[in-house]
Amino acid sequence: AQKVTQAQTEISVVEKEDVTLDCVYETRDTTYYLFWYKQPPSGELVFLIRRNSFDEQNEISGRYSWNFQKSTSSFNFTITASQVVDSAVYFCALSGANTGNQFYFGTGTSLTVIP
Amino acid sequence: ETGVTQTPRHLVMGMTNKKSLKCEQHLGHNAMYWYKQSAKKPLELMFVYSLEERVENNSVPSRFSPECPNSSHLFLHLHTLQPEDSALYLCASSQQGTGKTYGYTFGSGTRLTVV
Numbered sequence: 447a448q449k450v451t452q453a454q455t456e457i458s459v460v461e462k463e464d465v466t467l468d469c470v471y472e473t474r475d476t477t478y479y480l481f482w483y484k485q486p487p488s489g490e491l492v493f494l495i496r497r498n499s500f501d502e503q504n505e506i507s508g509r510y511s512w513n514f515q516k517s518t519s520s521f522n523f524t525i526t527a528s529q530v531v532d533s534a535v536y537f538c539a540l541s542g543a544n545t546g547n548q549f550y551f552g553t554g555t556s557l558t559v560i561p
Numbered sequence: 562e563t564g565v566t567q568t569p570r571h572l573v574m575g576m577t578n579k580k581s582l583k584c585e586q587h588l589g590h591n592a593m594y595w596y597k598q599s600a601k602k603p604l605e606l607m608f609v610y611s612l613e614e615r616v617e618n619n620s621v622p623s624r625f626s627p628e629c630p631n632s633s634h635l636f637l638h639l640h641t642l643q644p645e646d647s648a649l650y651l652c653a654s655s656q657q658g659t660g661k662t663y664g665y666t667f668g669s670g671t672r673l674t675v676v
Contacts, residue, residue: 483667493666
């Protein structure tokens with residue numbers, strides 16, 4: 447079964463604090479892809495990152511960083527020095543190589559950054 | 562402008578009405594999707610059109626009817642909806658390739674309210 451769990455429903459932080467959004471996944475596929483999307487109040491989901499299951503190297507992009515650990519089936523997302531513009535709902539998603547058309551999304555984490 | 566355009570942005574309809582949601586992608590992708598986003602639930606995949614084949618979620622009621630006249634356009638025809646169908650309907654597109662899964666590009670969604 448394919449499943450993505452985002453246990454944190456809502457998080458509030460004060461501007462400039464660091465925040466980590468958790469994502470835990472389940473899959474039987476040996477080749478799979480993990481994604482993070484951001485959904486601002488305007489509604490569209492914005493692609494942030496794609497990671498394949500063979501690449502466990504952590505990635506940093508500006509204030510964003512991702513920690514992929516196959517041993518714990520986690521793909522956590524950290525925002526450093528948060529800003530008000532980071533306020534959004536963030537979704538983690540999984541797609542197996544054998545189910546290329548099927549994305550499995552978590553329920554999302556709503557992040558509010560307080561000025 | 563995200564490359565995937567959805568119209569209308571907002572729609573209020575009575576339970577006896579018939580309406581259609583429209584999605585257009587300008588990215589040359591070969592797959593398009595309809596997702597339903599309800600409050601505090603994972604995004605629900607409704608329909609997939611990949612290489613002009615339709616894959617659907619069998620739990621989607623027949624009052625939702627998709628149409629994909631070509632690889633750039635996708636419609637969702639609605640009739641005799643129920644209040645619980647009120648949600649954000651998101652269209653997405655992607656490029657599907659052998660052995661690879663690419664991220665989706667989402668539209669801004671149509672906020673549907675059934676009264």
